[in-house]
Each structure stands twice: as structure tokens, then as C-alpha cells.
Amino acid sequence: xxxxxxxxxxxxxxxxxxxxxxxxxxxxxxxxxxxxxxxxxxxxxxxxxxxxxxxxxxxxxxxxxxxxxxxxxxxxxxxxxxxxxxxxxxxxxxxxxxxxxxxxxxxxxxxxxxxxxxxxxxxxxxxxxxxxxxxxxxxxxxxxxxxxxxxxxxxxxxxxxxxxxxxxxxxxxxxxxxxxxxxxxxxxxxxxxxxxxxxxxxxxxxxxxxxxxxxxxxxxxxxxxxxxxxxxxxxxxxxxxxxxxxxxxxxxxxxxxxxxxxxxxxxxxxxxxxxxxxxxxxxxxxxxxxxxxxxxxxxxxxxxxxxxxxxxxxxxxxxxxxxxxxxxxxxxxxxxxxxxxxxxxxxxxxxxxxxxxxxxxxxxxxxxxxxxxxxxxxxxxxxxxxxxxxxxxxxxxxxxxxxxxxxxxxxxxxxxxxxxxxxxxxxxxxxxxxxxxxxxxxxxxxxxxxxxxxxxxxxxxxxxxxxxxxxxxxxxxxxxxxxxxxxxxxxxxxxxxxxxxxxxxxxx
Numbered sequence: 001x002x003x004x005x006x007x008x009x010x011x012x013x014x015x016x017x018x019x020x021x022x023x024x025x026x027x028x029x030x031x032x033x034x035x036x037x038x039x040x041x042x043x044x045x046x047x048x049x050x051x052x053x054x055x056x057x058x059x060x061x062x063x064x065x066x067x068x069x070x071x072x073x074x075x076x077x078x079x080x081x082x083x084x085x086x087x088x089x090x091x092x093x094x095x096x097x098x099x100x101x102x103x104x105x106x107x108x109x110x111x112x113x114x115x116x117x118x119x120x121x122x123x124x125x126x127x128x129x130x131x132x133x134x135x136x137x138x139x140x141x142x143x144x145x146x147x148x149x150x151x152x153x154x155x156x157x158x159x160x161x162x163x164x165x166x167x168x169x170x171x172x173x174x175x176x177x178x179x180x181x182x183x184x185x186x187x188x189x190x191x192x193x194x195x196x197x198x199x200x201x202x203x204x205x206x207x208x209x210x211x212x213x214x215x216x217x218x219x220x221x222x223x224x225x226x227x228x229x230x231x232x233x234x235x236x237x238x239x240x241x242x243x244x245x246x247x248x249x250x251x252x253x254x255x256x257x258x259x260x261x262x263x264x265x266x267x268x269x270x271x272x273x274x275x276x277x278x279x280x281x282x283x284x285x286x287x288x289x290x291x292x293x294x295x296x297x298x299x300x301x302x303x304x305x306x307x308x309x310x311x312x313x314x315x316x317x318x319x320x321x322x323x324x325x326x327x328x329x330x331x332x333x334x335x336x337x338x339x340x341x342x343x344x345x346x347x348x349x350x351x352x353x354x355x356x357x358x359x360x361x362x363x364x365x366x367x368x369x370x371x372x373x374x375x376x377x378x379x380x381x382x383x384x385x386x387x388x389x390x391x392x393x394x395x396x397x398x399x400x401x402x403x404x405x406x407x408x409x410x411x412x413x414x415x416x417x418x419x420x421x422x423x424x425x426x427x428x429x430x431x432x433x434x435x436x437x438x439x440x441x442x443x444x445x446x447x448x449x450x451x452x453x454x455x456x457x458x459x460x461x462x463x464x465x466x467x468x469x470x471x472x473x474x475x476x477x478x479x480x481x482x483x484x485x486x487x488x489x490x491x492x493x494x495x496x497x498x499x500x501x502x503x504x505x506x507x508x
Contacts, residue, residue, distance in 0.1 A: 002025070002026045003018070003019060003021045003025050003027045003037075003040065004027070004028055004030055005018065005028070005029050005030065005050055006018060006029075006031050006464070007052070008031060008063060008065070008285075008286065009062075009065035010033050012063050013051065013052055013061050013063075014051055014062070015037065015050055016047065016048070016050075016286060017044050017045070017049075017282075018030070020044070020045055020046050021040045021044040021050070023042050024039060024040065025039070025040045026039055026040075027040060037050070038051070039078050040078050041076060041079045042080050047283050047364035047445075048364040049081040050080065051078060051079045051080075051081050052077060054074070054075070054076055055071045056074055057071055058070060059071050061075075061081060064285070064373040066319070066369070067369060068316075068369045068373065069086045069087055069089050069367040070089045072085050082361075082364075083366055086366050086367065088316075088368055089367075089369065090316055090352055090367075090369065091353055123478055124481075125268070125481075126270075126271060126481045126485045127263035127265055127484070127485040128266045128421075129203065129261055129262075133228070136200055136266050137199075137202070137203065138201055138271075138422065138484040138486075139202075139437075140169070140258055140261050141169040141170065142159075142203065142206065142251070142254060143170075143172075143173055143196065143197070143204075143206075144171065144172040144173065144205075145193055145206070145207050145208070146173075146174060146207075147178050147210075147213060147216075147220055148178030148210050149174070149177060149178055150179065150210045151210055151237060152174040152176075154208065154244070155172035155173075155174055156174065158170075158208075158247045159171055159172040161244065161247060161251065165248070165251070166251045166252065166254075167255065168255060168258065170251075171436075173196060173498075175189075175499055175500065175501055177189045177215075178193075178214065178215040179214050179215065180214065181215070181503075181508070182214075182505060182506065182508065185504060186214050188502060189215055190220055192391045192413065192414070192501050192502075193215070194223040194224050195417035195418075196417060197227075198224065198227065199417075199437075201421060203254075204231040204257065204258060205232045205233070207220070207232065207233065207235070208243075209235070210236075211236050221234075231254075233254075235250070263486065268302040269302055269304050271299065271304045271480075271484055272306070272420050273307070273421065273424055274306070274307050274416065274420030274423040274424065275378040275415075276309070276310070276378075276415060276423050276424065276425045276435075277289060277310070277425070277426040278425060278426075278427055279359055279363075279427040279428060279429030279430060279431050280356070280363065280426070280427065280428050280444070281363025281428025282363050282364025283363075283428055283464065284365075284374050284427070284444040285370075285373065285377050286444070287445070288426035288427070288428070288444040288460040289374055289377040290380075291426075291442070291460045291476060293377050293378055294380060294469050294473040295476050296378065296382060297380035297381055297382050298477055299477075300382040300397065301382075305395070305396065305397045305398055305400065305419070306398075306399050307388070307402050307419070307420050308376075308379045308399070308401055309404040309415055310375060310405070311341040311404060311405065311406075312405060312406045313355070313368075313376075313406045314372055315341075315342065315352055315372055316353075316367070316368050316369030316371075317369070317372035317373045320376055321334055321376060321384065322334055324384050325384045326383040326384060326386075326398075330385065334401060337387050337403050340403075341403070344504070352368075353367070355406070362429075363428050378424070379399055382399045384400070385400055387400070387403065388401070388402045388418055389403050390403045391414070391417055392418060394419055400418070402414050402415060402418050405502060408431070408433055409435075409499065410501070412425070413436060413499040416435055416436045421438075421484060422437050422440060423435045423437060423438070425440065426441075427443060427444065428443070428444040428445060430443070430448050430452045430456070431455065432455050432491065432494065434491030434492065434496035435491075435498075436497055436499050438492055439491045440479065440489055441458070441489070442456070442458045442459075442476070445461040445464070446461030447461070448461075457489050458475075460472060460476075
């Protein structure tokens with residue numbers, strides 16, 4: 001029986017094995033062009049790459065129509081292509097020029113590409129909560145936010161008190177920072193926490209401070225700006241007698257206040273989503289990520305917004321992103337953001353290509369270029385509107401890039417701080433992870449969805465059977481609308497959520 005290979009772009013030198021392949025097995029190519037593939041020369045795991053033709057030593061290996069690295073020795077047609085014969089080109093300069101050179105096509109004119117939505121393709125409104133500042137929330141939770149890690153234990157105890165004694169959907173967003181920080185790190189901590197305190201998914205927030213930390217409450221209040229004093233409360237531990245009793249009084253008032261809130265209908269234009277992948281495998285860039293990209297396109301076409309971060313997982317895929325920027329200013333900002341993150345790596349004596357992870361490699365991803373080219377497919381084809389700094393936020397529609405690392409918890413926290421109501425999290429390996437906002441986990445393969453039904457919300461693995469993206473995209477969009485309207489994700493049901501804040505500098 002012929003094995004199945006997926007060819008992603010005509011002219012690629014590799015295809016992806018849909019199932020485990022054995023020596024001497026004939027192959028049929030799915031995707032662009034179709035037809036017969038090479039005879040397999042050796043055992044090749046599912047999700048891994050097969051050479052479609054002879055590749056000479058030193059030649060670029062092509063996938064997604066782009067270079068994913070350089071052959072470290074001659075590779076025969078039908079051979080397994082992985083870490084033993086393929087390496088990144090990022091360290092050689094072969095796959096990445098140092099600046100905006102001829103490899104990147106940056107048109108001087110503004111791109112006029114726009115996505116036109118078919119109204120029949122887009123389901124209706126979602127049910128959310130109107131906030132006094134004009135924002136819309138999809139949850140009406142109580143968030144307990146410490147300004148400093150010293151009060152984390154009390155924050156957890158207060159969240160339990162709010163849930164068990166007052167029936168509130170309360171969660172402690174604990175973290176280890178807020179003290180012994182200087183300069184930019186302290187600013188980042190303060191900014192991220194203030195964004196979360198102002199997040200519309202929180203119907204109310206209780207801010208906890210110790211009193212002697214670097215992230216002092218007066219400065220934190222200033223960072224918050226104007227806020228609804230009925231819904232944002234402060235408990236300065238060193239200034240009160242019994243902080244738990246103070247919390248009890250606050251929760252009593254919040255219970256009555258939040259009981260009056262009602263969901264009302266809002267158009268998709270009011271929705272903002274975060275785009276994230278973690279524990280990727282060889283199918284992530286073929287099924288789950290491009291599926292999320294289709295949904296991103298539909299939402300942006302409906303006037304909504306999307307945020308994508310993970311800047312180190314843009315290395316090697318810069319060309320695609322630069323070519324999609326809406327104008328010259330956006331291109332310049334994207335270049336500055338990506339090159340700035342490379343400089344951050346180099347300043348710490350680390351190579352920019354120290355990725356993918358061992359789990360990624362087990363799943364079939366070999367180089368950072370390959371991982372990045374699959375990663376950016378989450379952003380679909382919408383024009384990139386602008387770049388947001390780390391801890392930046394926007395309510396504007398369209399697709400935004402957010403500066404931040406690839407780490408799951410840090411990146412997802414940045415997406416929430418940017419304004420995402422929920423996060424679409426694609427994975428090929430699986431994780432119980434939950435962001436501070438609802439996190440819809442999307443598996444790249446059906447085996448993972450079957451093995452981990454308590455983790456996975458949506459199975460994109462059926463796309464491998466050739467059914468296309470239209471129906472799965474509509475089904476995922478309906479799940480997003482249901483989630484925005486109150487349906488809990490698997491991570492929410494399990495109580496899994498957390499935050500992490502990016503830290504660069506010294507600790508006192």
C-alpha cells in the first residue's frame with residue numbers, strides 16, 4: 001500500500017509523511033501537483049520529512065516554498081530528512097541577510113490587499129459584558145492580582161475564599177516579581193499587571209500589595225490611569241490589620257455588584273483573539289496553524305482583531321511577514337522588532353537559532369526556519385497592521401504583532417495584556433496549559449486529541465484526510481463564539497490558568 005506524503009508547495013524538495021513509512025514503500029503525493037512520490041529508502045516516522053529528489057550537500061532544502069536549512073551531506077530521493085542531514089542556515093547567513101536586502105521584497109507602495117468576507121461564512125454575534133470604559137469582556141470573573149510575589153499565598157487563599165464563601169468566579173494571577181527589580185524589568189512588570197487589572201474579562205479586580213516592594217502601590221495606581229473604583233479594589237497588607245477580613249468585606253460587595261451584570265449581544269468586530277502554538281510537531285504547520293490562520297482571516301474581515309507574538313519563532317520566516325505588512329511604516333517596525341530580538345539573544349551570548357525544542361524534533365521539526373514558517377501560518381493572510389511593544393495593548397481592528405518571547409506562559413500573558421479575550425493555542429504534542437484568558441487548545445493530529453481529551457478542545461487532524469479547511473474553520477469559529485459567550489474550555493474546567501512576565505535584567 002502506497003504511503004501518503006503531503007507536498008506543501010510546488011517546487012519543495014521535501015514532503016511530509018502522513019503515516020509511518022518503511023523501506024521500499026511506494027508513496028503517493030497529496031497536495032499541490034499530486035502524483036507518485038519516491039520509493040522510501042529507510043524507516044521514516046509520521047510527521048517527518050521525505051526527500052522528493054536528490055539534494056546535494058550544501059544545497060537549500062525547501063518546504064512551504066522557502067528554505068528551511070542546508071543539507072549537511074548529500075540526500076537521496078526517498079531518504080529521511082532530519083537533524084542528521086539538515087541544519088539551520090541562520091548561523092551562516094545563507095538563509096538570512098543582515099538587513100533588508102534583495103531576498104526580501106519590500107514594495108515601496110502600500111499593499112492594497114484586503115480580505116473580503118462572505119457573510120454566509122461568518123456566524124453571528126457573541127454574548128459578552130459591556131464595560132464602563134467601552135470595552136467588552138467575555139468573562140465576568142474576579143481576578144486577585146498581587147503587585148509582588150511575596151503575597152502570592154494570600155492571593156490564593158483569598159481566591160478560595162471568594163469561590164467557596166461568596167460563589168464568585170475568582171482566580172489568583174500569581175507571579176514571582178514586583179520586588180528587587182530595576183529599570184525596564186520593573187516597568188514591564190508594572191505595565192503587564194496594569195493591563196491585566198484593566199482587562200475586560202475581569203468583572204472586578206482586587207489588587208494586593210505588601211507595602212515595601214519596588215512595584216509600589218502609588219506608582220502602580222498612576223500606571224492604571226482612570227479606573228472604575230467600584231470594580232477595582234486595593235488591599236495594602238502592611239497598612240491593614242487583617243487582610244483576609246478586608247478581602248471578605250470586598251467580596252461581599254462584589255458579589256452583589258457582579259450579580260447585576262448581564263451578557264448582551266456584540267458583533268464579531270468587538271472580539272480580539274491571541275494566536276499561539278506550543279509543543280508543535282510536523283503537522284502543526286499543515287493542519288492546526290493554517291486552520292487558525294483561516295479563522296484569523298475571517299475575524300479580521302469581520303472587523304475584529306488578532307495578536308501574534310513569539311518573535312524568536314519568526315526568525316527564518318521574516319520575508320513572509322515583511323511582505324504582508326500594510327505599509328512601509330509597519331515593515332520598518334516589524335524589521336526593528338525582529339532584529340531587536342536577535343540582538344537580545346546575541347547580547348546574552350546565545351545563538352539566534354537555538355530552537356526547536358527536543359519535543360519539536362521528535363515530532364518532525366528540524367530547524368528554526370522550519371518551525372517559524374509553520375508557526376506564522378497561524379496569522380493567515382491578513383495584512384499586518386502594526387507592531388506592539390512588550391506590554392503594549394490595542395483595541396484597534398486587524399492583525400497586530402506583539403514583541404515577546406516564544407515561551408508559552410510569557411507569550412500568552414503578553415497576548416492577554418495586549419487585549420486578547422481568548423487564546424487559540426495549537427499543539428502537536430499536547431499540554432494542560434491555560435492562559436489568564438480562555439485558551440482553546442487545537443490539536444494538529446487526531447491521535448493527540450484521542451489520547452488527551454481532557455486537554456484538547458478542537459481536533460484539526462481530520463484535515464490530513466483531505467477534507468479541506470472550510471468546514472473545520474467554520475466549526476472552530478462557532479466554538480470561539482460559544483467560548484466568548486460563556487462556554488468553558490478544557491483548561492478552564494480543570495482550573496488551569498497562570499501568568500508569567502518577561503524579565504531581562506538583574507535581580508537585587
